[in-house]
Amino acid sequence: xxxxxxxxxxxxxxxxDAERSCSxxxxxxxxxxxxxxxxxxxxxxxxxxxxxxxxxPVTSAPRAPYCMMGVCFECLVEVDGKxxxxxxxxxxxxxxxxxxxxxxxxxxxxxEGDENER
Amino acid sequence: xxxxxxxxxxxxxxxxxxAFGVAKGGTPVTLLDQGDIADRxxxxxxxxxxxxxxxxxxxxxxxxxxxxxDHWKPLATELKELTxxxxxxxxxxxxxxxxxDAEMRAREAMLEGLKNTGPGVPYQMLDHAELRARLPAIGPxxxxxxxxxxxxxxxxxxxxxxxxxxLKALGAEVFSSVDVSxxxxxxxxxxxxxxxxxxxxxxxxxxxxxxxxxxxxAAQVGLHAPVEPNRGQVLITERLxxxxxxxxxxxxxxxEGTVQLGYSVEDxxxxxxxxxxxxxxxxxxxxxxxxxxxxxxxVRAWGALRVMTPDGHPIYQESTSCPGAFVxxxxxxxxxAGTHTYIVGPWVAGLAPAPDAIGExxxxxxxxxxxxxxxxx
Amino acid sequence: xxxxxxDLVIVGAGPAxxxxxxxxxxxxxxxAVLDEQPATGGQIxxxxxxxxxxxxxxxxxxxxxxxxxxxxxxxxxxxHIAGASVWNVSRDLTVNYLLxxxxxxxxxxxxxxxxxxxxxxxxxxxxxxxxxxGAGAAQILIKNAGAFPSDPVVLAGCGPLLYLLxxxxxxxxxxxxxxxxxxxxxxxxRAMRYLPAALLxxxxxxKGMRMLQQLRRHNVPVYAGAEAISVKGKDRAEALCFTHKxxxxxxxxxxxxxxxxxxxxxxxxxxxxxxxxxSDTQLCWLPETDDYGQIEDTRIYIAGDSRGIVGAKAxxxxxxxxxxxxxxxxxxxxxxxxxxxxxxxxAELRKHLRIRPFxxxxxxxxxxxxxxxxxxxxxxRCEEVTAGQIRKYVEVxxxxxxxxxxxxxxxxxxxxxxxxxxxxxxxxxxxxxxxPQVVGYYRIRPPIKPVxxxxxxx
Numbered sequence: 001x002x003x004x005x006x007x008x009x010x011x012x013x014x015x016x017d018a019e020r021s022c023s024x025x026x027x028x029x030x031x032x033x034x035x036x037x038x039x040x041x042x043x044x045x046x047x048x049x050x051x052x053x054x055x056x057p058v059t060s061a062p063r064a065p066y067c068m069m070g071v072c073f074e075c076l077v078e079v080d081g082k083x084x085x086x087x088x089x090x091x092x093x094x095x096x097x098x099x100x101x102x103x104x105x106x107x108x109x110x111x112e113g114d115e116n117e118r
Numbered sequence: 119x120x121x122x123x124x125x126x127x128x129x130x131x132x133x134x135x136x137a138f139g140v141a142k143g144g145t146p147v148t149l150l151d152q153g154d155i156a157d158r159x160x161x162x163x164x165x166x167x168x169x170x171x172x173x174x175x176x177x178x179x180x181x182x183x184x185x186x187x188d189h190w191k192p193l194a195t196e197l198k199e200l201t202x203x204x205x206x207x208x209x210x211x212x213x214x215x216x217x218x219d220a221e222m223r224a225r226e227a228m229l230e231g232l233k234n235t236g237p238g239v240p241y242q243m244l245d246h247a248e249l250r251a252r253l254p255a256i257g258p259x260x261x262x263x264x265x266x267x268x269x270x271x272x273x274x275x276x277x278x279x280x281x282x283x284x285l286k287a288l289g290a291e292v293f294s295s296v297d298v299s300x301x302x303x304x305x306x307x308x309x310x311x312x313x314x315x316x317x318x319x320x321x322x323x324x325x326x327x328x329x330x331x332x333x334x335x336a337a338q339v340g341l342h343a344p345v346e347p348n349r350g351q352v353l354i355t356e357r358l359x360x361x362x363x364x365x366x367x368x369x370x371x372x373x374e375g376t377v378q379l380g381y382s383v384e385d386x387x388x389x390x391x392x393x394x395x396x397x398x399x400x401x402x403x404x405x406x407x408x409x410x411x412x413x414x415x416x417v418r419a420w421g422a423l424r425v426m427t428p429d430g431h432p433i434y435q436e437s438t439s440c441p442g443a444f445v446x447x448x449x450x451x452x453x454x455a456g457t458h459t460y461i462v463g464p465w466v467a468g469l470a471p472a473p474d475a476i477g478e479x480x481x482x483x484x485x486x487x488x489x490x491x492x493x494x495x
Numbered sequence: 496x497x498x499x500x501x502d503l504v505i506v507g508a509g510p511a512x513x514x515x516x517x518x519x520x521x522x523x524x525x526x527a528v529l530d531e532q533p534a535t536g537g538q539i540x541x542x543x544x545x546x547x548x549x550x551x552x553x554x555x556x557x558x559x560x561x562x563x564x565x566x567x568x569x570x571x572x573x574x575h576i577a578g579a580s581v582w583n584v585s586r587d588l589t590v591n592y593l594l595x596x597x598x599x600x601x602x603x604x605x606x607x608x609x610x611x612x613x614x615x616x617x618x619x620x621x622x623x624x625x626x627x628x629g630a631g632a633a634q635i636l637i638k639n640a641g642a643f644p645s646d647p648v649v650l651a652g653c654g655p656l657l658y659l660l661x662x663x664x665x666x667x668x669x670x671x672x673x674x675x676x677x678x679x680x681x682x683x684x685r686a687m688r689y690l691p692a693a694l695l696x697x698x699x700x701x702k703g704m705r706m707l708q709q710l711r712r713h714n715v716p717v718y719a720g721a722e723a724i725s726v727k728g729k730d731r732a733e734a735l736c737f738t739h740k741x742x743x744x745x746x747x748x749x750x751x752x753x754x755x756x757x758x759x760x761x762x763x764x765x766x767x768x769x770x771x772x773x774s775d776t777q778l779c780w781l782p783e784t785d786d787y788g789q790i791e792d793t794r795i796y797i798a799g800d801s802r803g804i805v806g807a808k809a810x811x812x813x814x815x816x817x818x819x820x821x822x823x824x825x826x827x828x829x830x831x832x833x834x835x836x837x838x839x840x841x842a843e844l845r846k847h848l849r850i851r852p853f854x855x856x857x858x859x860x861x862x863x864x865x866x867x868x869x870x871x872x873x874x875x876r877c878e879e880v881t882a883g884q885i886r887k888y889v890e891v892x893x894x895x896x897x898x899x900x901x902x903x904x905x906x907x908x909x910x911x912x913x914x915x916x917x918x919x920x921x922x923x924x925x926x927x928x929x930x931p932q933v934v935g936y937y938r939i940r941p942p943i944k945p946v947x948x949x950x951x952x953x
Contacts, residue, residue, distance in 0.1 A: 009731070012626060012750045013642040016549055036640065038545065043640035051731055052625045057357045057375065058879045062730045064625030066876075066914075068632035068639075069538055070531065070944075071613045071760075073877060073909040082413045084356055084909070084945070088635075091533060104357040104375050107410045109255045153894055161901070275901040282892060294894060355948070356909055374904065379948075391768075392941055394583050394591045394600065401951035412949030417909055420940050 011049035026096040035092050042068060042075045042087035045098070053077055053087065057104035076101050123148060123321035124467050125311050127298045127335065130160035131274065131451035132458060133327030134281035135193075139463015140325075141288040147467075148319055149285060150311065153294035157347075157390065159329055160451060162422015163274040164352060164380050165372070166365055167207070167453050169239055170214060170266035174228050177236040178478040179431050182457065184237035187268050189456025194272070201283035205276045206373040212269025213244075213253065213366045215407055216261050225264050241266045255361060257409040263366070271365040273372065274452050281455075293319075298328065301338045303440035309339075323442040325466045329425045330388075332447050340439030342481040345447055348426035348493070349386050351396040353379040353404070356415045362408070368400075369407055377411065379404045382421075390421040424449040427484070430493030434462065434479040436472070445481060500602045501527050501574075503821055504590050506581050506763065507609035509537020510561070510807045511799025513568045515607050515814030520571035522822035522833070527601060528568075529579040529592055531944070535565045537611050538631065539807045542638040550641045553667045554634075555659075557807070564811065582942035584608070584763050586793055591941075598950050605794040605821045608764060609814060612757040612800035615779075615860060616914045617652060618867050618874055618882070621726030622753065630660045630754035637663065647672035649735045649746050651724050652754040654858040658706040660752065661715065671715045673746050675737050677755075677861050679720040686857035693853035700850060718744070724864060726751050755860035758917065759801045765939035767795065773932040776855045777804055778865065779917060780936055787820035788813060796821065804855075805848060812844035866921050874922065875915040877908020885919060889926040896920055896937045909945055912937040 015036065022037035028050065035044035042065045045053065052062035054076050065075040068088045075087040080097050083105030087098075126137040129151025140147040152158075169187050173180025187209075194207040216222045222243065229241045244252070245262045252265070285292055300312040301324055309324040326335050326343070336343035355377040362371040368380045382396040397419045405412050425447055427433060432448035444466045448454055464470035484491065503519050505512045508530035516526045528535075536543045540561025542550075551559055568575070576594065583591040588603045614629040621627065630650060636642040647670040650657055661674050686693075693700050710717055721737040727745065728734065736745040764782040765771060769790045771780040781803045788796040796817040799810035819837050823830075867874070870883025880903050888902040896912075896919045899905040905919060906912040912919075916937050924931040 009749075011645055013636055013640075014645045015640055015642040016547070039640040039642075043636055043642055046636070047640065047642055056877075056879060061623065061879065062625055063623065063876075064731075065628060066623075066632065067614060067629055068635040069613065071910060071913045076909075082947075084415050089531060104359050105414075106359040107255070107361045107414070109361060109410060153898070161897075279901040286891070292892070294892065353948075356945070392583075394585070394589065394941075397583075397941065398598065398951050398953065401948040402953070404948050405952040412952070413947050415909065415945040415947055416942055416951065417911065417945060418907070418940050419942065 009049055009051055011047055013046050015047060024092050024094045026092060026094070026098060028098045029100060037092065039092055040088050041077065041079065041090045041092055041096070041098060044092050045087060052100075054101040055103055060103060078105070124323045124325060125150065125309065125319055125321040126325045126327055127301070127311065128327035128329060128331065129153070129282070129292065129294070130156070130158060130327070130329055131163070131278055131281065131455055132329070132446060132448060133325070134278060134285065135451070135455045135458035136325055136327055136446060136463050136466060137290060138281050138284050138288075139459040140467040141285055141290045142459070143464050143467050143469045145467040145469065147285075147290045148321065149290060149292045150296045150298055150313070150319065151292060151294050152297055157330055157388075157423050159422055159425055159449065160274060160278050162350065162352065162390070162420060163452050164350075164378060165271050165274045165370065165452060166212070166367070167209065167270040167272050168212065169268045169453070170212065170241055170264060171228060171232070172453075173236070174232060176429075176431055178475050180232060180236045180239070183450070183453065184239060186454045186457040189460050190270070190272075193456040193459055197280040197284055200287050201280050203276055203280035203283055205280050206273040207270065208272070208365075208373075209268070209270030210364055211265060211267040212271070212364055213249070214264045215366050215368065216263055217259060217406070218261050222262050229264055239266060239268065253362070253364065255408045255410055257406055259406045269365065271370050272452060277452060277455060298331070298335065301326070301335055301443070303339055303443065307442070309440075309443060323466060323468065324444070326443070326445045327447070329447065330423060332425070332445055336445045336481065339443035340437045341435055341443065341445045342485060343433050343445045343447055344481070344484050345425050345427055347388050347423040349382065349384040349390060349421050350380065350424055351382040351384075351392050351400065351419060351421045353397060353400050353416055353419045355379070355411070356417050358414060361410070366407070369404055376417070377414065388423065390423050392419045392421050426493050428491035428493060432479055433481040434476055435481050500604060501525050502604050502825055503527075503607065503818070504529065504601050504603035505607045505609055506584065506590065507537060507611055507799070507801070508532070508535040508575065509539060509609060509611045509799060509810065510564055511611070511810040511814035512537070512607065512609035513564045513814070514811035515609060515798055515818040516573040517564075517567045517571040518815040518818035519822060520573050522818070522826065524822060524825065526573035527576060528573055529576045529581055529590065531578065531580045533577050535568060535575060536561055538635065540565065541635060546638050547641040549667070550637050553663050554637060555663065561807075580944040580946070581763070582944050582946045584767060584795070584943070586767060586795070588794060593944070593946050593950055596950055598946060598953060604825055606796070607788070607814065607817050607821070608795065608797045608801060609799045609810075610760040610763055610801040612804060613760050613913065614754060615756045615758045616918055617753040617755055617864060618872050618918050619724050619726065619864060620867075620869055620872055621728060621732065623873050623876055624726055624728045624732045625730070626728070626732030626749050627726050627751045627753060630656050630752045631757070633660055633752050634663070643667050643669050644750055646749065648750050648752060649673050649675065649748045650752045650754070651675040651721070651735055651737065653677045653860060654754055654756040655703055655706075655854065656757070657754045658703070658710065660754070662706045662709050665709060665713050665715070672748055673716045673718060673735075674710060675718045675721045675724065675735065677721050677724070677864065678858060682857050682859060685859070686853050689853035689856055692849050695849045700853075722861065722863065755864060756858060757800065757804055759803060761801065762911065762913065762939050762943050764790070764797055764801065765936065766941060766943060771936065773930065774803070776852070778860065788817045789820065794821070794824065805851060809844055809847035812840050812847060815840045816844065865918065866925050874918045875905045875908065877910050878904040880905040880915075882922060885922050886926050889923055893923070894927070895935050896923065897935075906937050911939065
């Protein structure tokens with residue numbers, strides 16, 4: 001199933017940027033995005049035309065935000081290396097690294113000699 | 119009702135497997151199940167098909183468990199062919215995880231003892247480095263572990279579903295939402311089973327596989343089954359891509375990719391709730407075992423009531439005062455499912471003789487004043 | 496972990512929680528309010544203190560009125576714990592929550608659950624496609640990000656929020672391609688029985704009528720009495736289809752906003768094993784409480800929409816009522832000031848409840864949009880279990896929602912049954928031809944919100 005990258009489909013939502021004095025810069029799948037400060041990651045990505053946000057673990061179906069209030073769990077993305085973060089409950093922050101979540105999250109097993117003291 | 123009929127009281131994995139074994143032999147069987155209202159230990163089961171460390175101090179039980187391991191594959195195959203349900207049986211071998219040298223030494227002593235008696239279960243002790251070579255995700259706090267090539271795991275909910283579907287396919291009668299309150303032996307032979315709503319069933323034989331309900335039902339047919347609830351809390355995570363190909367004693371990755379983590383052992387009566395403290399301590403152990411689980415989401419925690427006997431071992435007994443009445447209870451209903459189907463089923467149906475030395479599993483052993491029991495895990 | 500006892504811990508900083516906290520403070524109780532959002536207001540007053548001027552003017556005066564509640568709360572001296580995700584509430588009055596990546600606990604002398612409502616699921620073909628969202632979600636985008644649809648948008652479903660959003664969009668200059676609603680003649684007739692009571696809440700009634708007038712004035716295409724709503728598209732929404740006056744219509748659109756009412760957020764009350772009863776007028780589960788909102792003989796109360804849909808103003812009064820009851824329990828009884836205050840609050844509450852039976856009757860969601868006839872419709876979005884599969888489970892002996900877990904993974908995903916639970920209960924009830932009350936609901940277990948193992952391990 002084709003995962004459209006930001007920009008290949010026009011954003012479903014737009015906002016009057018002039019009202020917002022601050023913006024933050026974040027990384028989405030290697031691309032630098034400038035988004036209004038104080039908005040949720042879900043809102044920011046929708047404003048940038050990101051679709052889909054993820055694919056499902058069961059059939060790799062494309063999904064995007066549905067409820068925007070943290071009950072549907074459709075807006076799951078990887079934020080700063082942490083999987084399954086609800087984008088609608090996460091406020092954007094300068095330097096944030098965001099990636100789509102394709103299927104179930106994959107755990108990276110550390111290499112031999114790369115012990116993580118936790 | 120035809121009088122050769124076997125009535126099985128209790129539709130959890132123990133009752134359903136026994137009923138399935140009865141039905142396969144061609145004997146008419148009726149299964150009476152509480153359904154959605156049951157305590158249903160089966161729904162809370164961890165899903166291990168386990169042999170290492172089973173039967174310590176009870177050689178007959180060690181042998182019973184060993185044979186059960188071999189019965190599992192035929193059962194899974196048969197259920198798949200009959201019902202189409204794949205119970206996700208995997209028997210790749212399994213690990214027990216230890217966190218201290220003292221634990222490791224105690225474990226080795228126990229497993230060595232088991233290897234040298236009865237069926238002789240093979241095992242291997244592994245230090246941290248050796249364990250890490252087999253399970254790369256293991257964390258630095260783990261001291262080591264023990265490995266047994268015979269261990270495995272299965273999906274207990276699918277097993278329950280498959281057994282019920284199998285019973286249906288074989289023409290057994292299953293009554294759901296039935297709360298059996300009374301079992302009466304008729305002087306001329308046979309039994310009448312009555313539900314709290316007043317419905318009755320009669321049959322030549324009755325098998326009590328009602329879990330915690332066995333305590334009061336067994337007494338009605340001259341049997342002694344002093345079972346008490348013992349709570350286990352279990353955690354389950356979101357789905358993950360495969361990273362753990364072997365089950366371990368307190369952590370396993372299911373076929374769907376979720377990770378099941380355990381578990382507590384608590385004496386809290388009939389309370390199947392969860393506690394924040396148990397959830398936190400199971401999480402702590404999980405992260406100590408596999409640090410990469412640290413950022414993984416917990417989706418659900420539950421408590422379930424183990425059906426616990428004073429020594430933690432099963433009761434299988436035919437009543438002498440009411441011949442044809444049996445009590446069958448075990449908290450390892452998943453590991454023993456194959457034996458329950460292929461050995462216990464035919465026995466209770468009168469199609470096969472009693473398994474040898476079955477008397478060692480008699481509930482009367484708890485009445486012996488000279489013996490003391492502990493069911494410590 | 497240090498836990499020092501707080502008189503009243505409130506879960507949720509929406510109208511019920513804010514009003515309860517402010518009220519409890521006037522009686523001298525120590526109060527802490529936990530909410531997962533960074534600011535107070537819940538969903539209905541979300542961002543009221545930070546939203547853009549354009550958003551505030553679009554959202555209207557009801558929304559702006561929320562600022563009165565949030566300001567009073569700040570002045571009350573209650574402790575606000577923002578960004579807190581409550582994952583467990585116990586009957587021993589402990590509340591476990593996640594804050595800044597660490598799991599913490601509060602010990603309370605009393606608790607008010609004020610978790611509000613969520614949009615009712617809308618299981619129709621294509622509802623899982625990207626580009627399909629709830630009307631409430633669209634409002635959150637206005638409130639949080641001042642964001643409006645880029646292209647002409649289609650709204651579909653029923654309920655006052657649908658028209659409210661339409662009017663708000665008109666105010667913002669957003670073009671509405673169509674408003675497709677399912678309210679039929681039969682609904683109007685059923686609602687008429689409650690009109691006398693509703694007329695006593697005439698201000699709410701007038702608001703509703705004005706919304707419809709505005710749509711007409713702006714020549715927005717409105718399809719009334721629509722049926723068989725579905726969304727067409729391959730990897731994203733491409734069209735909203737429906738039948739209207741016997742004809743099938745498909746309106747091309749990339750953004751579909753669905754809404755068929757809101758339902759109580761009952762995860763916490765269910766996890767406490769409080770008794771819940773199926774309401775045939777609200778078509779959802781309502782926790783059983785006394786009229787102060789108390790669960791059994793515990794010191795746990797429920798106030799606001801999570802106790803039953805009553806709207807923001809009534810939610811605030813319920814919050815105040817629960818706080819008064821708790822103050823009575825924790826302090827010396829027989830204070831006459833309290834009784835007089837209680838009577839005032841009750842009178843306000845009664846006033847705001849008058850419109851409810853009328854609204855419930857008028858905007859009753861269609862059976863076909865709650866129990867999809869099309870077997871292919873995904874019911875459990877997380878695990879992709881369809882209506883057909885659930886019907887099959889019933890055929891092979893599944894009697895209730897908890898048993899579905901032995902047949903498939905319905906309800907076992909991260910949303911913990913929030914978006915499928917009501918549908919599953921109703922589908923099983925329909926297949927078994929019994930009432931939803933008999934069928935029951937999922938057993939809800941902690942964590943109420945997902946927590947990571949590392950956060951729990953500490």
